[in-house]
Amino acid sequence: MAKDPIEPTRTLVTLLTGVSVATVVMMIVSMISGYHSTCVVHGAFGQLVEEQIRPDSGARLAEGVSLSTNGARLCVAEPSVGQRALAAAVFITPHLLLLATLLLTIGLFRVIGKHGLFTEHAVRWLRIVGWTVLAGGPVVSVLVAVASSALLDSMLVSHPFDVLWLDQWEMSVTAVVLGTVLISLARILRVSTAMREDLEGTV
Amino acid sequence: MTEDHTIEVCLDDVLRERGITLTELSARVGVSLVNLSVLKNGRARAIRFTTLSRLCAVLDCQPGDLLRHRT
Numbered sequence: 514m515a516k517d518p519i520e521p522t523r524t525l526v527t528l529l530t531g532v533s534v535a536t537v538v539m540m541i542v543s544m545i546s547g548y549h550s551t552c553v554v555h556g557a558f559g560q561l562v563e564e565q566i567r568p569d570s571g572a573r574l575a576e577g578v579s580l581s582t583n584g585a586r587l588c589v590a591e592p593s594v595g596q597r598a599l600a601a602a603v604f605i606t607p608h609l610l611l612l613a614t615l616l617l618t619i620g621l622f623r624v625i626g627k628h629g630l631f632t633e634h635a636v637r638w639l640r641i642v643g644w645t646v647l648a649g650g651p652v653v654s655v656l657v658a659v660a661s662s663a664l665l666d667s668m669l670v671s672h673p674f675d676v677l678w679l680d681q682w683e684m685s686v687t688a689v690v691l692g693t694v695l696i697s698l699a700r701i702l703r704v705s706t707a708m709r710e711d712l713e714g715t716v
Numbered sequence: 717m718t719e720d721h722t723i724e725v726c727l728d729d730v731l732r733e734r735g736i737t738l739t740e741l742s743a744r745v746g747v748s749l750v751n752l753s754v755l756k757n758g759r760a761r762a763i764r765f766t767t768l769s770r771l772c773a774v775l776d777c778q779p780g781d782l783l784r785h786r787t
Contacts, residue, residue: 714761716751 518630523622530615537608544601551600551664552588587668596667602660610649617642631706636699643695650688658682720761722786727756730775730782745770 517523589596621638628634661681731741738756742749747767754760768779775782 712762714754714759716747716755716760716763716767 519622519625523619526615526618526622530612530619533608533612533615537605537612540605540608541601544597544605551592551596552586587665589668593667596664599660599664599667603657603664606653606656606660610645610653613649614642614645617645631702631709633703633706636703636706639699639702640696643692643699645692646688646695647692650685650692654683654685654688724784724786725755725758725760726782726784727752727771730777734775736775741771741774744774 592600617638621635621642624632624634624638655678658678658681662678665681731738738752739749742752745752745767747770751760755763768782771777771782772779
C-alpha cells in the first residue's frame with residue numbers, strides 16, 4: 514500500500530498547533546492577569562552594565578579576560594495597561610503568526626484529503642501558506658521591533674540614547690527562505706498537476 | 717470517440733473475431749480491466765506504444781486492425 518505523502522507532517526503539524534494554541538492562551542492570560550513582570554532587552558545597556566560591574570563589585574577578572582554583555586534586561590514589576598499591550602505585541606504576535614501558518618497548513622491537508630494532491634485547490638492553498646510565511650515573517654518582525662522599542666521607551670525616565678526600532682529589529686531570514694521555498698513548491702505542484710491531467714485517459 | 721480526435725478503437729470487433737473476452741485479454745496483456753474498458757468504449761485520450769504492442773501480440777493483429785481514422 515502506498516504511503517500517505519502527507520504523513521508524518523500532518524501529525525507533527527496537528528501536535529504543534531495544539532501546543533501553539535495552548536501557548537498563546539497561556540500568554541494572553543498571563544499578560545492580562547499581570548502574572549509575570551514585563552521585560553525587554555536592549556543591547557546598548559550592555560556597556561553601562563559592564564562599567565558598573567568592574568570598579569565596585571570586587572570581582573576581579575584574570576589577566577587577559579574581558580567582560581562582555583550582550584544586553585541588559587529591563588523589567589517593570591507592575592506594568593501599565595499600555596505596557597501590557599506592548600508586551601503582548603512583542604511576545605504574542607510571533608506566536609499568532611505561527612498559529613495562523615499551522616492552521617492554514619491543516620486547511621491545506623484537508624483540501625488534499627478531499628480533492629487530491631495534484632489539483633488546483635492544493636496549489637492555491639500551498640501558495641497561500643507560502644505567502645503568509647514570506648510576508649508575515651518580516652511584517653511581524655517589524656511590529657515586534659516597533660512595540661519593543663516603544664516598551665523600552667516607556668521604561669526610561671531619561672534617554673541616554675535614541676530608542677530606535679531598528680535597534681530592536683531582527684530580520685526573519687528563516688521565514689523569507691521558507692516562504693520562498695513553499696511558493697516554489699506550489700509552482701512545481703502546478704506543473705505536476707498539468708502533467709497529470711495530460712496523462713489522464715492514457716491507456 | 718471523444719470530441720478531441722477522430723480515431724476509433726475497434727477492439728470490440730477484434731475480440732469478437734478472436735473469441736476472447738475483455739477480462740481474459742486484461743489478464744494476458746497485463747492492463748487493468750478498467751483501462752481496457754476505457755479504451756474499448758472510446759474514452760481513452762491516448763494509448764502507449766507498449767500497450768499497443770502487447771495488444772497486437774496477444775490478439776495477433778496489426779495496429780491498423782485496432783485503430784481507424786474516421787474521415
